[in-house]
Amino acid sequence: MKIKKHSVYVLFILVIFLSLAGCSSSNTSAGSITPKIKTGKDITFFVTSDIHYLAKDLTDGGEAFQKFFNTGDGRELNYIAPLLSAFTRDIKDKKPDVLIVSGDLTNNGEKESHLELAKRLEEIKKSGTLVYVIPGNHDILNPYARGFRGSEQYVTDSINDNDFSNIYGDFGYNDAVLRDSASLSYLAAPSEDVWLLMLDTAKYESNMAAGTPEADGEIRSETFQWIKKCSALAKQHHARLIAVMHHSLMDHGAVTKDYTLNNSRQAIEAFQAADIELSLTGHIHLQDIKSHESGGKTIYDIASSCFGKYPQEYGVLKYSSTGGFDYTTSPMDVEGWARETHSTDENLINFTAYSKDFLAKTSYSRVYFSLAGAGYTDEQIDSMFKTYNVLNQAYYEGKPPANLEEIKNSEGYKLWTSADGATMQKRIISFANSTVDNTKLHIPLNQDK
Ligand SMILES: [Fe+2]
Structure with missing residues (x-):
């Protein structure tokens, strides 16, 4: 009789434990913690x-x-x-x-x-x-x-x-x-x-x-x-x-x-x-x-x-x-x-140039329409687009272009800075004034851990 009472008690504790475990995951479903990479490994x-x-x-x-x-x-x-x-x-x-x-x-x-x-x-x-x-x-x-x-x-x-x-x-x-x-x-x-x-x-x-x-x-x-x-x-x-x-x-x-x-x-x-x-x-x-x-x-x-x-x-x-x-x-x-798979697609074989060109093509119409009707000559629009394109590429790359000073002295950039009210003017000026490299970051260890 004593043994039976003990068993019931153990069973009762087990039921309580299991139901508490269930409650604790009421807004989560818990899995096991078995990390593949061990501590101290890079x-x-x-x-x-x-x-x-x-x-x-x-x-x-x-x-x-x-x-x-x-x-x-x-x-x-x-x-x-x-x-x-x-x-x-x-x-x-x-x-x-x-x-x-x-x-x-x-x-x-x-x-x-x-x-x-x-x-x-x-x-x-x-x-x-x-x-x-x-x-x-x-x-x-x-x-x-x-x-x-x-x-x-x-x-x-x-x-x-x-x-x-x-x-x-x-x-x-x-x-x-x-x-x-x-x-x-x-x-x-x-x-x-x-x-x-x-x-x-x-x-x-x-x-x-x-x-x-x-x-x-x-x-x-x-x-x-x-x-x-x-x-x-x-x-x-x-x-x-x-x-x-x-x-x-x-x-x-x-x-x-x-x-x-x-x-x-x-x-x-x-x-x-x-x-x-x-x-x-x-x-x-x-x-x-x-x-x-x-x-x-x-x-x-x-x-x-x-x-x-x-x-x-x-x-x-x-x-x-x-x-x-x-x-x-x-x-x-x-x-x-492309080389390894013997691709015959010229765009993939020369992908860096293709990709740069694709970005330029998709940007051109945007720039052209933003300037159309503002009284610029074709040559001026062309030089403004060249400036936009170099800065836009750098913007996507996440870092300033190597020849930033040269760009800022270009005819195209001068036209942008004086383009009163041009929709893209702010964008161009902000590109040209960004000197941060967004491709690199170091975070030292927080020693609290
Ligand atoms: Fe999204």
Whole structure:
């Protein structure tokens, strides 16, 4: 009888324990913490964003497709599959520990593009690099999901949030330490020393009813509570946290509305409370680094350039337990890939020149129309465009041009500075006065850990 009573007591304690464990994960689903990279080991992260992948079967390369990418923002959608092959070759060659993709994985959220991209990422993972993704504003419940056939665009399936975490299960969701029940955010632990707070900042819930994808982003109020749990867990395990999200943590120059998080201030405070010193973001399609300092703490926001847009560079973030974080950018070796695969496509064989030229072509009409009717001669417009083009290229490269003084003394630049009220004047002057190199950053170790 005594033994029976004891057993009932043990069973009672077990039931209480299990139900408490269940309660503690009421807004999370906890996984195990089994980092592949052990403490003290150096880590190399490759960082990219805004792949905007389009499945091969969704385009016949015809008139509608040509029009779409030739009148776009300079993204080379026509070469997105070869670019991903070149990038995969770089990854297999350089063997980073981790690849991070900070959203806008697909052109416009097409289900077929997601499925095909996931297969391409699987190839990277099989080569030994851990892959972590989060969604951007283009990826989920996107009413603009389209394929291209002949002279027409046609509607194709998009995906919902559940589909996203299923399709990309192998790239963060299945091995998450914690998942947020209010969003597709999750906590990943690739190494014992550095964990990734992967935040879903996209607002896709009302897209279908609105008939348009919402471009702005925010961290949901429930997710702020979840971030506190992640921070406590990371501190308990002596792991440093890096935040990864699609929208900017802080303003990057004039790129603000719809780009910076709507609740940027609250996010910065939450990150600083979590001892986060670095966030990796995308969305603005520019290589740019900004920082914010308050209460004796500095936090950096590195915006990665767009994967398919000039200069086709990716971020390389190295962590060492003695030196801290070092960030730089590296170009994709598209020409090397083209040679190795015996490509006969002249654009891929001479990709650097092609890509520069493509950016120039897509900018020309914008500059021309902004100046048309303002009384300039063709020669003047030509010299103004040349100045714009050199500064614009440098802007996308994330650093000032080598011959900045020469440019500032050029005829084109003088015309821009005196172009009363010209729409692009502010942009040109701000390009010419930016002397910061946004491709490099060193963050020394915060010794509190
Ligand atoms: Fe975006």
